[in-house]
Amino acid sequence: MIVELGHFATILALGMAAGLAIVGYSSATNVNWYRLAGVLAFAQFAAVGLGFGALVYAFVTSDFSVLYVTENSNTALPWYYQVSAVWGGHEGSFLLWTLMLAAWTWAVSLAGARVPREIQGRVLGTLGLLNAGFLLFLLSVSSPFERLIGGPAEGADLNPLLQDFGQIVHPPMLYLGYVGFAVAFAFAVAALLSRRLDAVWARWTRPWANVAWAFLTVGIALGSWWAYYELGWGGWWFWDPVENASFMPWLAGTALIHSLAVTEKRGAFKSWTVFLAIAAFSLSLLGAFIVRSGVLTSVHAFAVDPERGLYLLAFLVVAVGGALVLYGLRAPAIRARAQYWGLSRELMLLCNNMLLVLALAVILIYTLYPVAYEALTAGEKSSIGPPYYNRAFVPLALLLAAVLAAMPVSRWRRTPVVLFRNIGLMLLVALALGVLLPLVLGGAIAVGAMLAVGLGLWIAMTHAADVRKRRRSLTRSYLGMVTAHLGFAVSLIGIGVTSEFSHVVDARMDVGDSVTLNGIEYRLNRVERVSGPNYTADRVEFTTGTGVTLYPEKRHYPARDQVMTEAGIAPGFLGDLYITLGERLPDGSWGVRINDKPLVRWVWLGALLMGFGAILAITDPRYRRLAKRAHRTATSAPMSGGAQPATP
Amino acid sequence: MNRARLFLPVTVFGILAVVLLLGFTLRDPKLLPSALLGKPFPAFDLPVLTGAPGERASRSSLLGEIRLVNVWATWCPTCLAEHGELVRIRRETGLSIVGINYKDDSSQARAWLREYGDPYDFNVVDANGDLGVDLGVYGAPETFLVDAGGVIRYKHVGDVNRSVWDGEFAPRIAALGDSNKGEGGKAE
Numbered sequence: 001m002i003v004e005l006g007h008f009a010t011i012l013a014l015g016m017a018a019g020l021a022i023v024g025y026s027s028a029t030n031v032n033w034y035r036l037a038g039v040l041a042f043a044q045f046a047a048v049g050l051g052f053g054a055l056v057y058a059f060v061t062s063d064f065s066v067l068y069v070t071e072n073s074n075t076a077l078p079w080y081y082q083v084s085a086v087w088g089g090h091e092g093s094f095l096l097w098t099l100m101l102a103a104w105t106w107a108v109s110l111a112g113a114r115v116p117r118e119i120q121g122r123v124l125g126t127l128g129l130l131n132a133g134f135l136l137f138l139l140s141v142s143s144p145f146e147r148l149i150g151g152p153a154e155g156a157d158l159n160p161l162l163q164d165f166g167q168i169v170h171p172p173m174l175y176l177g178y179v180g181f182a183v184a185f186a187f188a189v190a191a192l193l194s195r196r197l198d199a200v201w202a203r204w205t206r207p208w209a210n211v212a213w214a215f216l217t218v219g220i221a222l223g224s225w226w227a228y229y230e231l232g233w234g235g236w237w238f239w240d241p242v243e244n245a246s247f248m249p250w251l252a253g254t255a256l257i258h259s260l261a262v263t264e265k266r267g268a269f270k271s272w273t274v275f276l277a278i279a280a281f282s283l284s285l286l287g288a289f290i291v292r293s294g295v296l297t298s299v300h301a302f303a304v305d306p307e308r309g310l311y312l313l314a315f316l317v318v319a320v321g322g323a324l325v326l327y328g329l330r331a332p333a334i335r336a337r338a339q340y341w342g343l344s345r346e347l348m349l350l351c352n353n354m355l356l357v358l359a360l361a362v363i364l365i366y367t368l369y370p371v372a373y374e375a376l377t378a379g380e381k382s383s384i385g386p387p388y389y390n391r392a393f394v395p396l397a398l399l400l401a402a403v404l405a406a407m408p409v410s411r412w413r414r415t416p417v418v419l420f421r422n423i424g425l426m427l428l429v430a431l432a433l434g435v436l437l438p439l440v441l442g443g444a445i446a447v448g449a450m451l452a453v454g455l456g457l458w459i460a461m462t463h464a465a466d467v468r469k470r471r472r473s474l475t476r477s478y479l480g481m482v483t484a485h486l487g488f489a490v491s492l493i494g495i496g497v498t499s500e501f502s503h504v505v506d507a508r509m510d511v512g513d514s515v516t517l518n519g520i521e522y523r524l525n526r527v528e529r530v531s532g533p534n535y536t537a538d539r540v541e542f543t544t545g546t547g548v549t550l551y552p553e554k555r556h557y558p559a560r561d562q563v564m565t566e567a568g569i570a571p572g573f574l575g576d577l578y579i580t581l582g583e584r585l586p587d588g589s590w591g592v593r594i595n596d597k598p599l600v601r602w603v604w605l606g607a608l609l610m611g612f613g614a615i616l617a618i619t620d621p622r623y624r625r626l627a628k629r630a631h632r633t634a635t636s637a638p639m640s641g642g643a644q645p646a647t648p
Numbered sequence: 649m650n651r652a653r654l655f656l657p658v659t660v661f662g663i664l665a666v667v668l669l670l671g672f673t674l675r676d677p678k679l680l681p682s683a684l685l686g687k688p689f690p691a692f693d694l695p696v697l698t699g700a701p702g703e704r705a706s707r708s709s710l711l712g713e714i715r716l717v718n719v720w721a722t723w724c725p726t727c728l729a730e731h732g733e734l735v736r737i738r739r740e741t742g743l744s745i746v747g748i749n750y751k752d753d754s755s756q757a758r759a760w761l762r763e764y765g766d767p768y769d770f771n772v773v774d775a776n777g778d779l780g781v782d783l784g785v786y787g788a789p790e791t792f793l794v795d796a797g798g799v800i801r802y803k804h805v806g807d808v809n810r811s812v813w814d815g816e817f818a819p820r821i822a823a824l825g826d827s828n829k830g831e832g833g834k835a836e
Contacts, residue, residue: 271654275657310672325655327658368671506763580763582764582765583735583763591763
C-alpha cells in the first residue's frame with residue numbers, strides 16, 4: 001500500500017514538474033503565476049520525496065513483493081545497506097536523481113528573490129521541463145515500484161561490491177553534482193531566452209555552479225577512494241567509461257566556474273561561459289546515457305534495456321540539441337573588443353579553459369571512439385586502454401598546474417612583467433625541491449613525480465606569498481579560491497608520487513611466513529574464520545616490523561554465492577600499506593599481494609580541499625550584500641542555503 | 649559569419665548524436681553481431697600465458713569440447729568482478745574455460761591468476777589485440793561460447809555473473825550438449 005502511495009506521489013510529481021514548466025515559462029508576464037511556480041517547486045520536491053520515502057520503506061521492511069526490492073535487497077542485509085540499496089540499481093538510482101533535481105529546483109525557488117522574475121521563471125520552467133522528462137522516463141520504462149505476483153520469501157541481495165560505506169555516500173554526492181549543473185544549464189537557457197547575458201547573470205549563476213562542482217568533486221573523489229579499497233588491487237582511477245562520464249562534466253564544470261569569474265568581473269567570455277554552462281549538464285546527461293544504455297560496457301553498467309537507451313538518447317537530443325540551437329540563435333555573436341593585453345589574468349583563465357576543454361575533448365573522443373569506430377566501420381571494433389589516456393592527459397594536467405601557479409601574480413587587463421620575476425625564483429626553488437625530495441625519499445628518478453611535486457610546491461608557494469601580501473584584505477571568496485588551488489596542488493603531488501613510487505610484491509605465504517617490501521617486513525600471524533551479517537570470511541592477520549596490524553579478508557556471500565576480497569589497509573597521511581588476499585592454495589598457504597602506496601590519501605584530500613574551497617568562496621558576504629542591495633530586504637536567502645535541502 | 653560559428657556546438661552535437669544512435673541501434677551490445685554467430689572461431693597462433701617457453705596455441709586447441717572463451721585483462725575492473733564466477737563455474741561444472749589475455753602485461757596477468765585463482769585450461773597472450781580485432785572485441789570482459797567443432801554459438805559482453813550464467817550460458821550449453829548427442833555434432 002505504501003509503495004502504491006509512493007508510486008502515485010511520483011506520478012503527481014510528474015504533473016507538478018510539467019505544471020512548473022508551463023507556469024515557469026508563463027510567469028514572465030504574470031506575477032501570480034510566478035508565485036505558483038514557487039509552490040509547485042516545493043510540491044514537486046515533496047511528491048518525489050514521498051515516492052522515494054515509500055521505496056526506502058519497502059527496502060527496510062524487506063517487501064519482496066516489489067520486484068526492485070527483491071533484486072537488490074535481502075533480509076540479512078544491515079539496515080544502512082538496505083537504505084543505500086535503494087540506489088543500488090538503475091530504477092532506484094534514477095529516482096534519487098529526480099529527487100535531487102527536485103531538491104535543487106526547490107532551492108532555486110527559495111533563493112530566487114534577487115533574480116528578476118522573467119529570468120527566475122524561465123529557470124524554474126527549464127528545471128521543471130527537465131524533471132518532467134526524467135520522471136516520465138522513470139514511470140514509463142524504469143519504474144522501481146513494479147510489484148511481483150507472489151513475491152519470494154528472500155531477496156537476491158545487494159551486489160557485495162555495493163555493500164559498503166562508499167555506496168552510501170558516493171552516488172548521492174555524485175548525483176548532487178551531476179544534477180546541480182542542471183541549475184547552471186537552466187540559467188543559461190533562461191538568459192538566452194531573455195536575451196540577458198551579462199555580468200549580473202554570471203553573478204546569479206556562479207554560486208550554483210560552484211556548489212554543483214563541489215559536490216561533483218567530492219563525489220568523484222569518494223568513488224575513487226571506494227574503488228581503491230573495495231576493488232582490492234590498489235588502483236584508484238581506471239579511465240573506465242563511467243569514470244570518464246563523471247570526469248567530463250567535472251572538466252567542463254571546472255572550466256565553467258573559472259570562465260564565470262571572467263564574465264562576472266570583466267564582462268568577457270560571455271558566449272563561451274554560457275556554452276560551458278550548457279556543456280557541463282549536457283555531459284552529465286551523456287554520462288547517464290552511457291551508463292544506462294549499455295552502449296559502453298563497464299563495471300558500473302546497469303542492466304541494459306534498449307527502450308531505456310532510446311528514450312535517454314531522445315531526451316538528450318531534445319534537451320541538449322534544443323539548448324544548443326538556442327545558443328546558436330541567441331548567443332552574442334559580436335566579440336567583445338579585446339580589453340586585455342599580454343599576460344593578463346584573462347589570458348591565463350583563457351589558457352586554463354583551453355587546457356581543460358582540450359582534456360575534455362580527448363577524453364570524450366577516447367571514450368566514444370569504440371562506439372564511433374564500430375558505427376563507421378559497420379561492426380568492426382576497437383578499444384582504448386588507460387595508457388592512451390595517461391599519455392594525453394598527464395601533459396595537459398602539468399601545463400594546467402604551471403598556469404595555475406603563475407595565476408596569483410596576474411592582474412586583470414594587464415600584468416606588469418616585474419611581478420613574474422618573484423615567482424620565477426619560486427619556480428627554481430620548487431623544481432629543485434621537486435627533483436630532490438623524490439630522489440632522496442623515493443630513491444629513484446621519476447620525471448612525472450618530480451614535475452608533479454615541483455609544480456605542486458610552486459603553486460603552494462605563489463599562493464602563500466599572495467595570501468601574505470593581501471593579509472589585510474582577505475575575502476572569503478579569495479580564500480576559497482586559494483583553498484581550492486592548494487587542493488589541486490595536493491592532489492597533483494599525491495597522484496605524481498603514488499603513481500611512480502608505489503611498490504608491490506606478490507607472494508605465497510603460510511602462517512609464520514614473512515615478506516619484506518621496501519624495507520618493511522610483513523608477517524602473516526594467523527588465519528581465523530569470522531562471520532558478518534550476511535557473509536562468512538577468512539580473516540588473515542598481518543603485522544609489520546613497524547608495529548602495524550592489517551586484516552585482509554576473503555568473504556563469501558551465500559545469497560549470490562559470490563566471493564569478495566576485502567583489502568587490509570593501514571592508512572596514513574604519508575602513505576598506505578595495503579594487503580589483498582588471493583586464493584587459498586591446496587597446501588593451505590595464501591596468495592598474497594602487498595602494496596605500499598605513498599601519499600595516496602593526498603589524491604582525495606586534495607579533492608576535499610577543492611570542494612571545500614568552492615563552498616567557502618560562495619559564503620562570501622559579497623553575495624549576500626548583493627542580494628540586499630537588490631531588494632533592500634533582509635529576507636533573501638544566503639546562497640549557501642542552496643545546498644541545504646538536499647544534504648542528508 | 650560570427651553567427652555561423654555559434655552553430656558549431658550544435659553541429660558537433662548532431663554528429664555525436666548520430667554516432668551514438670548508430671552505435672546504439674546497429675547492434676545491441678549484448679548480442680553477437682550476426683557476422684560471427686555460427687561462424688568458426690577465427691584462426692590464431694599465439695603464445696600461451698602460463699605455458700613452457702615457446703609454447704603456442706591455435707584455433708585447433710579449442711576443438712573437441714564445448715568451451716567458454718573469456719577475454720580479460722588485469723586493467724579491467726569488471727574482469728575482477730567476474731573472476732570469482734568463472735572460478736565457480738570451473739569448479740562446479742567442470743566446463744572448460746580458455747582465456748584470452750587481452751592487451752595486458754603478462755607478468756601482471758600471471759600474478760593475477762596466482763592471486764585470484766586460475767579457472768582457465770590455458771590462456772593465450774593477445775598483446776596487441778589482433779585476435780581481439782578478429783573477434784570484434786569491444787571491451788573486456790567478453791565471453792564466447794564455442795562448441796566442440798570450434799564454432800561460436802553465443803557471445804556475452806560484460807561480466808559473467810550468476811544470473812548471466814544461469815540465464816544465458818547454462819541453457820545454451822545444455823542445448824548444445826543435447827543436439828550434439830541427437831544430431832551427431834551438427835556443428836562440424
